Amino acid sequence: MSFQYSFVSLDEAQLQRRRHLLDTYGQIAQLSALIPLLAWQLPLLVQSVRNRLTLSQKSDRTKAHASPVVSRFANDAGKTNGRRVTRWARFKWFLDGEVAQGWGTWRVVLIAALWATWLSILAIRNTGDDYLHLTKRFGIIGASQLPLHYLLAVKSSWSPVTLLTGLSHEELNSYHRALGRIVLLFFSLHASFYLNFFIQKSLLVKRIQDRDVILGLLAITSFLILGTTALAWVRRKNYFLFFVIHVAISLSVLPILYFHVSHLRVYILESTFVYLILILQRNYSQTAIPNATISHIQGFTNLISITIPLPPSLSKTSKQTFHPGQHIYLALPNTSLTAPHEKLRLNPFTIANLPHQDNDADNNNNSIQLVLRSLSGTTSLLSSLAPNKGSPQKTATAPLLIEGPYGSASSFFPSLPSSDRILLVAGGVGATFTLPIYRALLARNFPPANIHFVWSTRRFGDTQWSWQYLNRRPEASNIKFYITGARILKGHLPGHFDEDPEAREEAERTGLLPEEDEYDARAPDAPDVVVGVDGSQAVSPPRIGVDPPSVPLLPGRPDFAGVAREFFSLGAVGGEREGLALVKAAVLVCGPAGMAAGLRREVGRYVRSGKADVWWHDEQFGW
DSSP states (O other), rough: OOOSSSSOOOOOHHHHHHHHHHHHHHHHHHHHHHHHHHHHHHHHHHHHHHHHHHHHHHHHHHHHHHHHHHHHHHHHHHHHHHHHHHHHHHHHHHHHBSSTTTTTTHHHHHHHHHHHHHHHHHHHHTTTTTTHHHHHHHHHHHHHTTTHHHHHHHOOOTTHHOOOOOOOOHHHHHHHHHHHHHHHHHHHHHHHHHHHHHTTTTHHHHHTSSHHHHHHHHHHHHHHHHHTTTTTHHHOOHHHHHHHEEEEEEEEHHHHHHHGGGGGGGHHHHHHHHHHHHHHHHHHHHEEEEEEEEOOOOOOOEEEEEEOOOOOOHHHHHHOOOOTEEEEEOOOOOOTTGGGGGGOOOOOBBBBBBBBSOTTTTOOOOEEEEEEOOOSSSSHHHHHHHHTTSOOOEEEEEEEEEEEOOTTTTHHHHGGGSEEEEEEEEGGHHHHHHOOOOOHHHHTTOOGGEEEEEEEEEEEGGGGGHHHHTTTTTTTOOOOEEEHHHHHHHHOOOGGGOHHHHHHHHHHTOOSOOOOTOOTTSSOOEEEEEEOTTTEEEEOOOOOSSOOSSEEEEEOOOOOEEEEEEHTOOOSSTTTTTTOEEEEEEEEEEHHHHHHHHHHHHHHHHHHTTSSEEEEEEOOOOO
């Protein structure tokens, strides 16, 4: 063999010592996970203190800047610490960058690499030259990580990992996937080393017929299928396939490992306990809604709106339970219309309103609004339940099952107002994430001038659901709608196409009007949007009983270089320490992966140049 390990023969005492070392190092590998979890508390404490100080001292900063003596002293301190602060801001920005699509951030990858290194040390230490000891060590250390791996998948806010780290399920999911890859690696090494041993010792034909080997091969095959179907391209192609296989194998592999060898059973029983808690938690978090209201959003859009009245158990506590930007899982009860998988609660949908703020005027009950784009699966079925747009009946009621709320907003939103300025960017229905955050910040008296809200959508009609909310704060500024289906008409701004035949001809020629299969532009509620080169527009909105807000409409896709330039070129406001420290900004985006990548690339220029300390959040679904 090409390395120091060899096939050694051991007496009974040596076998017992090897067994003792295997069990000991397996326990060390499992319990040592408490060290990073507890260590996570320190930066959380520091960040909490910093946020409190930032909020309480914002007004004092402005007063201090008025004094030239204080400003001179602060500038001297800023020069001393400026480089260190800038380097730290750049490093944080680097950590939050994605390594590759579906592989998590550099922060997750580096932590996973350190953890894999530590586990590798435990796998090698005190194995001497015993090949089988090394082989068995890989297996038991991989099994020791299974309880934590399952625990990282628990959605409840009462999860021990969530309580220790303050991270939501969505944030922990990246670590769940990373640990899954580590477990797969260790099990693969365990299986590969054993197969090599069988081949080298001419035992393969005999041993492959034994129960422990059969179960071991079945287990490693299950883990390989699990890892393969979790790849990004598989999930994008068939998310339902990924979900079903993930759930089925996660459950079925536990009894396989339990009967594989007896030494793993303590870890398998722990994992089974966590899995059962996960199932009970999801069922406990489920709420039956007998009378949800479903309707098509009027105009030329494939959006549907669902209003879900909250039962008293949730309605009374909604102010503490719901945070802007959170989502729920939605499913249909068993009916003649539902496919078998509709009750699995596959689909997360962001809550588009503020349940504790948008009370029903008649009975003061809280409700949540969902805005869904009808595509396939659950959304297509929900769309079929709503009355046709031409029907006199505008809404329909249906029973639903909801689970939640979930989302990382519960952890980041309370500290969001400590930022000096905030940029919210959405694509399509991604505004269901950013708009509630925007409204909640205004409700907390965050300066409107310090919030930029950019929304890109194909049709102006896709924004209709937001009008009722935006019109409540007419003083709000720095909002821009980008209509990607509109094109510049060389500065010509007719009020209505029917009143200007030449404008209609130009619009049809340039492609401003949609294709006939998209909608009939001659319909009475057709939303005509004509955008000039200066950003001004003339709009004939759909007749939905609500006027559109006074928001600039711009044609095409957002120019993120310009968006970032405008956002970071604001004057010193809200307690910014111009010349003393970096601008503390928060950037939140919910939209296609390409949109998030383009925005991050432009915002990153200001971080790397030492002009800003940016907290970044990309709200993505797909797990």
